[in-house]
Amino acid sequence: MQRAAALVRRGCGPRTPSSWGRSQSSAAAEASAVLKVRPERSRRERILTLESMNPQVKAVEYAVRGPIVLKAGEIELELQRVMALCTYPNLLDSPSFPEDAKKRARRILQACGGNSLGSYSASQGVNCIREDVAAYITRRDGGVPADPDNIYLTTGASDGISTILKILVSGGGKSRTGVMIPIPQYPLYSAVISELDAIQVNYYLDEENCWALNVNELRRAVQEAKDHCDPKVLCIINPGNPTGQVQSRKCIEDVIHFAWEEKLFLLADEVYQDNVYSPDCRFHSFKKVLYEMGPEYSSNVELASFHSTSKGYMGECGYRGGYMEVINLHPEIKGQLVKLLSVRLCPPVSGQAAMDIVVNPPVAGEESFEQFSREKESVLGNLAKKAKLTEDLFNQVPGIHCNPLQGAMYAFPRIFIPAKAVEAAQAHQMAPDMFYCMKLLEETGICVVPGSGFGQREGTYHFRMTILPPVEKLKTVLQKVKDFHINFLEKYA
Amino acid sequence: MQRAAALVRRGCGPRTPSSWGRSQSSAAAEASAVLKVRPERSRRERILTLESMNPQVKAVEYAVRGPIVLKAGEIELELQRVMALCTYPNLLDSPSFPEDAKKRARRILQACGGNSLGSYSASQGVNCIREDVAAYITRRDGGVPADPDNIYLTTGASDGISTILKILVSGGGKSRTGVMIPIPQYPLYSAVISELDAIQVNYYLDEENCWALNVNELRRAVQEAKDHCDPKVLCIINPGNPTGQVQSRKCIEDVIHFAWEEKLFLLADEVYQDNVYSPDCRFHSFKKVLYEMGPEYSSNVELASFHSTSKGYMGECGYRGGYMEVINLHPEIKGQLVKLLSVRLCPPVSGQAAMDIVVNPPVAGEESFEQFSREKESVLGNLAKKAKLTEDLFNQVPGIHCNPLQGAMYAFPRIFIPAKAVEAAQAHQMAPDMFYCMKLLEETGICVVPGSGFGQREGTYHFRMTILPPVEKLKTVLQKVKDFHINFLEKYA
Incomplete structure (x- = not known):
């Protein structure tokens, strides 16, 4: 209806029936009548149908999109200012912008073709931004x-991950590339693996041990996979999405040694590197640990790591900024990578500029520094508070268990679903956790993503919930989930 | 060297050798020494090599990327203003922005999650922008x-084209999807076809007839293709890239009838729809002609058409904005399409906003209208002048023939390459036109793209040159090409 209204608002030219000026709903009905010139039955069979389409694309599953807005918070001023200056350089003369923001904007613009965010950049990204990264x-x-x-700017981290996977996948039959991913995983991985017709090799995170990654489990997974594919890639998400664990340095060393031993190409998804809340945890990059393990590792293990403007304390996901750093990539493959990136011309230049602001924040002595630091600490402090709050409140609910949210932006609590509810779900041809989440949405308006979209051990159920809402709102949400859950348990007891 | 300098500028922390403060070149040498911890010979065989990589990606060819900046011109003010307001909404209070720009910016922001370009949008794109499209x-x-x-906002037109092709490709052996593309073509098509392991089916544009599309040639191509694949898609570029022809209404009707007859899914690449210069030509959209041909066509022929912020009179290519309109797409396929787009979360929101400004320019009565119209006419008038100038000057050179540049942004002249030069090229293991373009670059600094990157009839040679430089610069460039060409003919006579 909004659409039809928009058409009316703008005037549709001579061919538009004058009756479109009537009520919005009748206008909408009419619009659809005009579009469907003939009744459906006279239609020929279509060329593109579910049967005829690319089966790899059909097999893609992707659970986490929806109307949920992922927005880290309020620390936007610095980024907004520099971006506005880059977008409309006339503002560089305006006295209402701080000097350091202007300096940043001038530097970015000078590196851009035609001194403008509106020009194509090099396919690998603007030089000075890669230097800043x-x-x-x-x-x-x-x-x-x-x-x-070794830095490639990308259209968000997703673009980098799917590009490097695209290059890695090859072989047929038992030689088809196997890609190891954690379960639970961020469903970008399973989606791209499906699209590329690669083989998904699951390794399970240890829920009983705070979702830790256990190298014995990696070993089991790779051994079993060798029967039917060629395991060539190991994907790690640290801090975890949806599981929120932060890997210890020791664990990262073990993983690197395992990758070295098994000749696996490492993909380190480190987009939540600034989002570590637990006082006992620290973020260690795979790259750093790799170098500290000595030359046998640092000159042999092939690694691509990913970062993004969408997380951290900025959370500027709409700009689609990101980068990938590659280590030990064969020089010929670098050429192939640039060629492949070239086909899409370049990542959005505004996203590249946003990436620059993320990696190149105000420093002590600069005009914007104090405000920036205050805001950054406030955002991260707030997230840490909400992480703790969410864990504590969930664990007070009978039938819900939530591991500590050490990092990232989500809770992934385990939920007990009674046998009667499982039966009811089956009657609706739904996974039990999907059934649970649908009921939650219907009864409370709260939208969470069922654990089955991320993968979970057979017979266990979870959902993923973001901790981004403001504290008071989050408390209300958690209280509603609690009430819903208790009610649900009673109903299906 | 710049890189090492950047590292020095920013300070590299405790592990950086203090000697990095020395001259840039020695610092750079040292940086590479640090990175290459062990000599190359001790290196294990890499996992990812040219032999082990995805053969489809290896087969991708893409000719047109380079340092060439594609920038339509000066008509940036309207777009810059609205974008700056969207980026930094505090400016909405500034008296130095016109009211209509503020109104536009407010409308876009209201439709964005969190009222910010920094939030994810729906995967299909912001609703009100799709309404404006x-x-x-x-x-x-x-x-x-x-x-x-039916509107899907995309990351430039390239993203839309590759997404819809990704869904279309299926089958194995003789049932593998064939995709018909013009020769010469824009190499995005051949690149994506290669990536998807689809079958490229060439149809040749008629150079003797101003690069017209001849339906008999389509018929020949599809008949021959049926022996070894399943031709399912027909790609049209109108106005042509690199060939610059503008299709007549009659020709479009013939193509649509042919697609209907042969059950081909139509892809209409119409990104140069605003770039028509020849007074005898007009742009007709495939969608419009399809509807005018009556219900048998308009309710049956499946069509996707593409537009972009990168061309037209705005030329804002860095924002990576674009849209795709689909006609007669099966409802189930629409679901599949949204799912596939969801995996990349959303197109850059700033690119979506730029798309809105392109489709929703100032109208009569609004404050910015007069300036906008003046600039638009000036940019398009200028391009028309340069199109004519380029055609005329090329045709004065012996051994160069250039068809009229009816639209788009390029000249694609045919060049005569003497037998001796062809031999010299073979001795260098280069295509003759690549050899020619390399010599041109070395001797004059002018960078043009050899015709072999776009495809051309066996034994003919071309190059693609943009007409975007300012008039005086363009004249100088054309004079240099002329001198070079005459000299080249003499040298290899």
Whole structure:
């Protein structure tokens, strides 16, 4: 109806029936009548149908999209200012912008073709932004050097992950590439694996042990996979999505040693590297640990790691900014990678600029520094508070168990679903946790994603809930989930 | 060197050798020494090599990327203003922005999650922007209605084209999907076809007839293709890239009838719809002609058409904005399409906003209208002038023949390459036109793309040159090409 109204608002030219000025709903009905010129029965069979389409695409599953807005918070001023200056350079003369923001914007613009965000950039990304990313990584990793030539700017992290997977997948039959992913996983992985017709090799995170990654489990998974595919890639999500665990340094070393031993290409999804809340945890990058393990590892293990503008304390997901750093990538493959990226011309230049602001924040002495630091601490402090709050409140509910949210932005509690509810779900041809989440949505308006969309051990049920809403709202949400759950248990007891 | 300098500038933390403060070149050498911890010979065989990589990706060819900046011109003010307001909403209070720009920005922001370009949007794109696109199409097509539900916002047109092709490709052996593309073509098509392991079916444009599309040639191509694949898709580029022809209404009708007859899914790449210069030509959209041909066609022929923010008179390619309109797409396939788009979350929201400004320009009575119209006419008038100039100057050179540039942004002249030069090219293991373009680059600094990257009839040679440089610069460039060409003919006579 909104649509038809928009058409009316704008005027549709001579061919539009004048009756479109009537009530919105009749206008909408009419619009659809005009579009469907002939009744459905006279239609020929279509070329593109579920039967004739690409079966790999049909097999893709992707659970987490929806109307949920992922927005980290309020720390937008610095980014908004620099972006506005880049977008409309006339503002560089305006006295109402701080000097350091102007300096940043000028530097980015000078590196852009035609001094504008509106021009294509190099396919690998704007040079000076790749330099800033490399400098950021070097600082983050306590001096382990990063080479801008190894940095590829991407359209969000998803784009980088699917691009590198696209290059990695090959072979047929038992030689088809196997890609190891954690279960539970972020469903980008299973979706891209399906699209590429690669073989998904699951390794299970240890829920009883705070979703830790156990190398024995990796070993089991790879051994079993060798019967039917060629395991060539190991994907790690740290901090975990949806599981929120933060890997210990020891665990990362073990994983790297395992990848070295089994000759696996490592994909380290580190988009939540700034989102660590537990005082006992620290983020360690795979790149840093790799270098600290010595030359046998640092000159042999092939690694791609990913970061994004969409998480952290900025949460600027709409700009679709991201980068990938590759280590030990064969020079010929680098050429192939640039060629493949070239087909899409370049990542959005505004997303590249946003990435620059994320990796190159105000420093002490600059005009914007104090405000920036205050806001950053407030956002991260708030998230930490909400992580703890969510864990505590969930664990007070009978039939819900929630591991500590060490990092990232989600709770992934385990929920007990009574046998009668499982039966009711089956009667509706739904997975039990999908049934649960649908009921939750219907009864409370709260939208969470069922665990089956991420994968979980047979017979266990979970859902993923973001901790992004403001504290008071989050408390209300958690209280509603609690009431719903208790009621649900009673109803299906 | 710049890189090492950047590292020095930012300070690399405790692990950085202090010697990095030395001259840039020695610092760079050292950086590479640090990165290459062990000599190459001790390296194990890599997992990802040219031999082990995805053979489809290896087969991808893509000719047109390079340092060439594609920038339509000066008509940026309207777009820059609205984008700046969307990016930094505090500016909505500034008296230095016109009211209509503020109104546009407010409307876009209200439709965005969290009222910010920094939030994810729906995967199909922001609703009100899809409504504006539908209203634009309706106006453009003289009232033929467009449904916002059929509009998908994309990351540039390339993203839409590759997404719909991804869904279309299926089958094995002789049932593998054949995709018909013009030769010469824009190499996105051949690249995506290769990536998807589909079958490329060439139809040749008629150079002697101003690069016209001849339906008999389509017929020949489809008949021959049926021996080894299942031709299912017909791609049209109108106005042509790199060939610049604008299809007549009659020709479009013939193509649609042919697609209907042969049950082909139509892909209409119409990104240059605003770039028609020849006074004898007009742009006709496939959608409009389809509807005018009556219900047998308009309710049966499956069509996807594409547009972009990167061309037209705005040329805002860096934002990566675009849309796709689908006609007669099966409802189940629409679901599949949204699912596939969801895996990448959403197109860049700033690119979506830029798309809105392209389809929703200032109208008479609004504050910005006069300036906008003046700039638009100036940009398009300028391009028309340069199109004519380029054609005329090329045709004065012996051994160069250039068809009229009816539309788009390129000249694609045919060049005569003497037998001796062909031999010299073979000695260098280069295609003759690649050899020619390399010599041109070396001797004049002018970068053009060899015709072999787009495809051309055996034994003919071309190159693609953009007409975007300012008039005086373009004249200089054309004079240099002329001198080079005459010299080249003499040298290899």
